Amino acid sequence: MHQHTRIEEQIDLPFLESLRISFQSLKIRFGRSIITTAGITLGIAFLVSVWTNNEIDLALQESGRSSTIANLEETSEQGISTKDIWLIIMSLIVCVVGIANSMLMAVTERFREIGTMKCLGALDGFVVRLFLLESGFQGFAGALIGALIGTLGAVALGLKNYGLDLFFYFPLLPATPEDAPMRIGVLLLILFGCILGMLLAVIGSSFPAWRAAKLPPAEAMRTEV
Amino acid sequence: MPDIVVKTEDVVKEYRMGSNVLRALDGINIEIERGEYISLMGPSGSGKSTLFNMIGALDRPTEGQVYIDGQNMSNLSQRQIAAFRCHRVGYIFQSYNLLNVRTAHGNVTLPMIFAGIPDKQRNEKAEKLLDKVGLGDRMYHLPDELSGGQRQRVAIARALANDPSIILADEPTANLDTITGREIIDLIKQLNIEQGVTVISATHDLKMLDVSDRIVDIRDGLVERIRNRDEIEIEIGEVGGHE
Numbered sequence A: 001m002h003q004h005t006r007i008e009e010q011i012d013l014p015f016l017e018s019l020r021i022s023f024q025s026l027k028i029r030f031g032r033s034i035i036t037t038a039g040i041t042l043g044i045a046f047l048v049s050v051w052t053n054n055e056i057d058l059a060l061q062e063s064g065r066s067s068t069i070a071n072l073e074e075t076s077e078q079g080i081s082t083k084d085i086w087l088i089i090m091s092l093i094v095c096v097v098g099i100a101n102s103m104l105m106a107v108t109e110r111f112r113e114i115g116t117m118k119c120l121g122a123l124d125g126f127v128v129r130l131f132l133l134e135s136g137f138q139g140f141a142g143a144l145i146g147a148l149i150g151t152l153g154a155v156a157l158g159l160k161n162y163g164l165d166l167f168f169y170f171p172l173l174p175a176t177p178e179d180a181p182m183r184i185g186v187l188l189l190i191l192f193g194c195i196l197g198m199l200l201a202v203i204g205s206s207f208p209a210w211r212a213a214k215l216p217p218a219e220a221m222r223t224e225v
Numbered sequence B: 001m002p003d004i005v006v007k008t009e010d011v012v013k014e015y016r017m018g019s020n021v022l023r024a025l026d027g028i029n030i031e032i033e034r035g036e037y038i039s040l041m042g043p044s045g046s047g048k049s050t051l052f053n054m055i056g057a058l059d060r061p062t063e064g065q066v067y068i069d070g071q072n073m074s075n076l077s078q079r080q081i082a083a084f085r086c087h088r089v090g091y092i093f094q095s096y097n098l099l100n101v102r103t104a105h106g107n108v109t110l111p112m113i114f115a116g117i118p119d120k121q122r123n124e125k126a127e128k129l130l131d132k133v134g135l136g137d138r139m140y141h142l143p144d145e146l147s148g149g150q151r152q153r154v155a156i157a158r159a160l161a162n163d164p165s166i167i168l169a170d171e172p173t174a175n176l177d178t179i180t181g182r183e184i185i186d187l188i189k190q191l192n193i194e195q196g197v198t199v200i201s202a203t204h205d206l207k208m209l210d211v212s213d214r215i216v217d218i219r220d221g222l223v224e225r226i227r228n229r230d231e232i233e234i235e236i237g238e239v240g241g242h243e
């Protein structure tokens, strides 16, 4: 037994071990993970659909096929109109707040788990890394699904408005001229949605996880949700 | 010369809530010898859990020092404190504090994962420990699928994972019925005798009295008195007489 020996330093866990633990945790809490992930999906779907919808409108207006469309605006700038930029910014804010909120909830209800892991010898850094990994997976999966749903939604609306013409003028790639504000094309938009969702999820969970990991275990374990 | 495992020196803990300061511990001095079974007793709110947290390095004292194995805990780095929790102490809580996402077996292996023990070795040890606490047939169940007594057994097996020299138990029987509580106490006592592990347990449970070597009575954040085994036995007689 450890008789009067010097207290050693705690070791870091191998990355694979952390990966395994985070996967197990996601798997067993599947139901709850799905709900958190759905929060991310919704936010990104909303943002991507609003944005894609705008790009589609502009692309079709330029093609001259859209004279029948109502709420046609003078889009002399060849970019997304100020009103629509506002709409996109609003949806971006909704998306940020929504994701931050679901991640915060997901971490808060696990304060006791964090305290317990620290009792068993977890380093603060391990706790943060665990949440980083878990939220990274959730963020990427949720955002990818969200971006696809959002795109499909915008395509469905485009089909209704423009019929099959949509596919001839579909804004898959960034618009020319290249300085047309915010017309980055659907492919880049999906990519942007995925990265944004993942980033927001990771930041949204690792910040509260870091704060919880810093707490003395006694306090973390006291927290009841 | 007695072999002192735990020593506290004028330990004070204050909790701040807004402008109020609550003095939960008001200068605690105790010495605990290796291999002892110590019970911390006292009314609700007297500071037992707070002291438990100080001894287990789960929180820092506001003033005073805690020495474990002669080491001043306030001089340890973050990494040393994590290693201390991992190797030296096994914690048992009233509400079990198992990780619900891990099976009984997964809970017992976790401290060994943190200790860097290889896969095969830790799996075998977890099986051995779960067998020992009588859960050989429940190893791969999630905590939700176990009874209170079974969960506490998992917690005990987990506490033993890295062969700690101290077991800290905060009201380990408070959520259990009398018979199950008795079984848990007997199990902890058995470890105390067989493995020489020091047991420090906060409790209200009078069943703990007759396994304790000493009882520390805490009141209002102070040590009111310390009773030895022989004094206790007389009182157990009285308690028994009232039943």
Ligand SMILES: Nc1ncnc2c1ncn2[C@@H]1O[C@H](COP(=O)(O)OP(=O)(O)OP(=O)(O)O)[C@@H](O)[C@H]1O
Pocket: A222, B015, B016, B017, B022, B023, B024, B042, B043, B044, B045, B046, B047, B048, B049, B050, B051
């Ligand atoms: N984190 C905290 N913040 C504020 N006050 C606290 C905190 N923890 C404990 N206290 C207070 O400190 C005092 C001692 O609490 P403690 O939990 O140590 O009592 P206890 O003896 O374990 O009681 P019980 O038998 O009910 O478990 C109580 O008055 C309690 O309200």
Ligand SMILES: [Mg+2]
Pocket: B048, B049, B050, B170, B171, B202
């Ligand atoms: Mg208590």
